[in-house]
Amino acid sequence: MTLKTPLDMIRWNADGLVPVIAQDHADGCVLMVAWMNREALARTLEIGEAVYWSRSRARLWHKGESSGHVQVVHDLRLDCDRDVILLKVEQKGGIACHTGRRHCFYHQYRDGEWVEVDPVLKDPAAIYGEEAPSHGR
Amino acid sequence: MTLKTPLDMIRWNADGLVPVIAQDHADGCVLMVAWMNREALARTLEIGEAVYWSRSRARLWHKGESSGHVQVVHDLRLDCDRDVILLKVEQKGGIACHTGRRHCFYHQYRDGEWVEVDPVLKDPAAIYGEEAPSHGR
Numbered sequence: 001m002t003l004k005t006p007l008d009m010i011r012w013n014a015d016g017l018v019p020v021i022a023q024d025h026a027d028g029c030v031l032m033v034a035w036m037n038r039e040a041l042a043r044t045l046e047i048g049e050a051v052y053w054s055r056s057r058a059r060l061w062h063k064g065e066s067s068g069h070v071q072v073v074h075d076l077r078l079d080c081d082r083d084v085i086l087l088k089v090e091q092k093g094g095i096a097c098h099t100g101r102r103h104c105f106y107h108q109y110r111d112g113e114w115v116e117v118d119p120v121l122k123d124p125a126a127i128y129g130e131e132a133p134s135h136g137r
Numbered sequence: 138m139t140l141k142t143p144l145d146m147i148r149w150n151a152d153g154l155v156p157v158i159a160q161d162h163a164d165g166c167v168l169m170v171a172w173m174n175r176e177a178l179a180r181t182l183e184i185g186e187a188v189y190w191s192r193s194r195a196r197l198w199h200k201g202e203s204s205g206h207v208q209v210v211h212d213l214r215l216d217c218d219r220d221v222i223l224l225k226v227e228q229k230g231g232i233a234c235h236t237g238r239r240h241c242f243y244h245q246y247r248d249g250e251w252v253e254v255d256p257v258l259k260d261p262a263a264i265y266g267e268e269a270p271s272h273g274r
Binding site for chain 1: 169215219235250
């Protein structure tokens with residue numbers, strides 16, 4: 001008999017991943033969505049900062065490893081279907097998005113089109129140097 | 138030449154779906170995550186209430202169609218990678234989860250296990266009658 005671990009409770013998808021929502025613990029702003037595999041979640045629990053699985057780079061991604069914009073985990077939640085994780089975090093530097101914005105959801109639907117409504121707080125080139133990512137995950 | 142519509146801007150996955158976060162527009166509570174296809178999003182835009190694609194039932198799912206707990210859309214956002222939608226909604230009835238809770242993220246990670254920390258506000262049998270769903274989506 002094998003005892004189930006908390007990680008076994010999660011319904012990982014066919015690729016062994018679950019989507020993860022990062023939300024500001026203080027004001028509830030939804031910052032971003034990324035993915036975790038078992039190893040990423042185990043590492044997140046170990047260090048208390050968000051570690052995702054980068055699908056594009058196919059490796060663990062300690063959020064903030066390049067930018068310094070780490071996410072300190074205050075609360076970790078799992079939904080009723082056990083296939084989505086919600087992290088309530090303190091976003092260091094106040095910038096979660098690779099575009100230099102506070103959060104990733106800056107396209108707003110208005111009158112039939114997507115409009116960029118949230119400001120860039122810092123030039124990505126200044127955040128990442130020459131290694132500015134073309135996308136976040 | 139074909140003009141791109143706002144729905145063409147979205148990077149639908151291989152199944153033609155995107156994950157959608159529903160968030161309370163007033164206090165920022167993350168209520169649930171579900172999925173939309175093009176038809177679900179078009180219908181959402183048309184009626185101003187959340188319409189998802191139910192993967193388990195393989196049909197459009199007008200949230201609240203059984204329970205009356207519809208979600209009135211106040212703001213519709215798309216993320217930087219254009220593959221996640223964020224809906225800011227007014228949750229009618231104050232219950233988003235099929236378990237009768239306000240939101241779906243009621244499992245909290247504590248001392249190595251998942252603990253149910255949020256109360257059931259209404260018995261699902263009272264919400265759905267005999268057609269209580271075994272899961273939300």
